[in-house]
Amino acid sequence: MEPLLVIAIMGGVFALAIAAARSHHAHQVRELDRLAALLGGTVRTDAGWFASLDRTRVRGTYERHAVEVQYEVRGSGKSKRTYAVVQVRVRAAIADFRIRPAGVLKRIGRWLGLVSDTKTGNERVDDAFILDGRPDALAGLFAQGEAERHLRALFREQGASEVALRGGTLSIRFQVNGVARAKVASAILNLVSLAKLCDRKPIEVRIKGAAPGAKRFGWTGGTEHAMCPYCRDQIESAEELPLSACSSCHTVHHTECLEEAGGCTVFGCGGGRRAGERVR
Ligand SMILES: [Zn+2]
Ligand SMILES: [Zn+2]
Structure with missing residues (x-):
């Protein structure tokens, strides 16, 4: 070639x-x-x-x-x-x-x-x-x-x-x-x-008679708002429903929701069946 x-x-x-x-x-x-x-x-x-x-x-x-x-x-x-x-x-x-x-x-x-x-x-x-x-x-x-x-x-x-x-x-x-x-x-x-x-975010919750500066978290579900992790309604809304925080992870729920769910509903939390602490 x-x-x-x-x-x-x-x-x-x-x-x-x-x-x-x-x-x-x-x-x-x-x-x-x-x-x-x-x-x-x-x-x-x-x-x-x-x-x-x-x-x-x-x-x-x-x-x-x-x-x-x-x-x-x-x-x-x-x-x-x-x-x-x-x-x-x-x-x-x-x-x-x-x-x-x-x-x-x-x-x-x-x-x-x-x-x-x-x-x-x-x-x-x-x-x-x-x-x-x-x-x-x-x-x-x-x-x-x-x-x-x-x-x-x-x-x-x-x-x-x-x-x-x-x-x-x-x-x-x-x-x-x-x-x-x-x-x-x-x-x-x-x-x-x-x-x-x-997801959660630290939030301010007005607590009657509780020590100031107590750590609280709001579940956000990927949004900018703190929501109740059970019913997924915003907890910062004008409606003044009673709120409770999980005694283990300190995430705030509607008191009624925490009771209905029988404990904390936050992903990864072991607070489970324990009673929540009333925060509002
Ligand atoms: Zn709720
Ligand atoms: Zn919890």
Whole structure:
């Protein structure tokens, strides 16, 4: 073969490879921008068009919650894997926890007495998840059916191996193929929904005859207002209904609601069945 022809063919192949890499990169940048748009935020990535996704961050907020997505690339060649780490801030979180889906191994481990995790007393929950955290807080967490639904979705759709709340940040990590915008977006939605169940904010409640400066929290459900966590009406409204605070987590409920619910209804609180303390 003519050497010039060989050089021409090699040049052509090289140009095609460059064009493919460029178009792949352009697609990746578009997907990251769309993810940032969902969060009204920004993308921080390495410049250049064969830059890896590794350490690329998308930051912003979703329904008033600070969200950060970080990509991690591990290994090389055939064992190269890309992971997305999604973190959502929770306001005034009560207790840390770690929840993992229970597989066949857990059931065998339990049978052999090798697995000792936290029990909530809810058989379905204890069977389906491996729990680490305060038993009372976890029981309170799963008392909200919504919580179980979002957790199951994260384990099933994202294939996350655990959902953790640590130092006020909810986080999950799962394997992705590229930016995986839809998969990451759905993780954000589920994680923010979980965060809303945990959110509280410090509030001022006029307390007759009580010591001033006592710590009280209002459940916000992801809004700017303190609401009764049971009936979800604003507790700062003009209506002067009697209020009571949970004696464990100090979150304010309508007195009537706290009584009707038979105890604190805050996600993650173990105040449970104890009586509340009247604050208004
Ligand atoms: Zn209420
Ligand atoms: Zn409570």
